[in-house]
Amino acid sequence: METVLVARCIFATQATPLLTMFNIILFGPPGSGKGTQSEMLIAKYGLIHLSTGDILRKEIAAGTPLGLEAKSIMDKGELVPDEVVIGMISSALEANPEAKGFLFDGFPRTTAQASALDKLLQLKGTEIGIVLALEVSEEELVKRLLNRGLTSGRSDDTNEVVITARIAEYRKKTSAVADYYQQFDKVKNIQGEGSVEEIFTLLSNEIDSRL
Numbered sequence: 001m002e003t004v005l006v007a008r009c010i011f012a013t014q015a016t017p018l019l020t021m022f023n024i025i026l027f028g029p030p031g032s033g034k035g036t037q038s039e040m041l042i043a044k045y046g047l048i049h050l051s052t053g054d055i056l057r058k059e060i061a062a063g064t065p066l067g068l069e070a071k072s073i074m075d076k077g078e079l080v081p082d083e084v085v086i087g088m089i090s091s092a093l094e095a096n097p098e099a100k101g102f103l104f105d106g107f108p109r110t111t112a113q114a115s116a117l118d119k120l121l122q123l124k125g126t127e128i129g130i131v132l133a134l135e136v137s138e139e140e141l142v143k144r145l146l147n148r149g150l151t152s153g154r155s156d157d158t159n160e161v162v163i164t165a166r167i168a169e170y171r172k173k174t175s176a177v178a179d180y181y182q183q184f185d186k187v188k189n190i191q192g193e194g195s196v197e198e199i200f201t202l203l204s205n206e207i208d209s210r211l
């Protein structure tokens with residue numbers, strides 16, 4: 001027992017070690033801070049970051065057939081078909097057999113994706129540990145996304161019509177994902193307005209309480 005505690009203290013000065021696999025969904029509307037907080041969380045907990053948006057944008061940049069198909073959908077602020085993103089996540093899970101845990105960002109975006117993810121994780125003998133849902137007002141979301149559009153190079157961030165369509169798509173199809181995980185008592189709502197550090201502390205405290 002003592003040895004374990006000492007080992008934990010040594011590790012704690014660098015990163016918080018995960019003793020068993022722990023998987024997190026960072027949930028919230030576009031612009032709620034998922035990407036920002038993900039970078040900090042993966043560094044702290046040694047998780048593998050799986051952002052379907054980032055993977056799709058890489059496909060677009062590489063000019064692959066998948067990227068071409070995805071671009072026309074994403075430019076309208078709509079969701080890429082379930083089977084496409086589920087396939088991407090399935091490959092990413094297979095490509096990281098040694099992972100201590102995964103941080104899902106921007107996925108699942110529909111309840112069909114959520115139940116597919118549960119099945120994929122079950123096959124690996126693991127599950128979602130917690131769904132952290134960032135709450136941000138619509139006014140603040142639009143402000144942040146337009147601001148991100150000034151530097152992100154993302155065409156879907158520069159047009160307010162597309163931004164509004166993405167938020168509407170979130171309310172129509174994605175918010176139900178929180179209800180899906182609520183039935184398993186896995187959702188924790190987090191105040192997503194405030195400084196990046198304040199929000200990071202709230203997220204970390206929730207994770208630490210479940211480890």
Ligand SMILES: Nc1ncnc2c1ncn2[C@@H]1O[C@H](COP(=O)(O)OP(=O)(O)O)[C@@H](O)[C@H]1O
Pocket residue numbers: 028029030031032033034035036037144145147148192193194195196199
């Ligand atoms: N706590 C925060 N306060 C203000 N702006 C933030 C905060 N967190 C993120 N942002 C900004 O909001 C925009 C969207 O954040 P991002 O992390 O990309 O969101 P998401 O991945 O959920 O779409 C970015 O320009 C980012 O710099």
Ligand SMILES: [Mg+2]
Pocket residue numbers: 034035053106
């Ligand atoms: Mg993002």
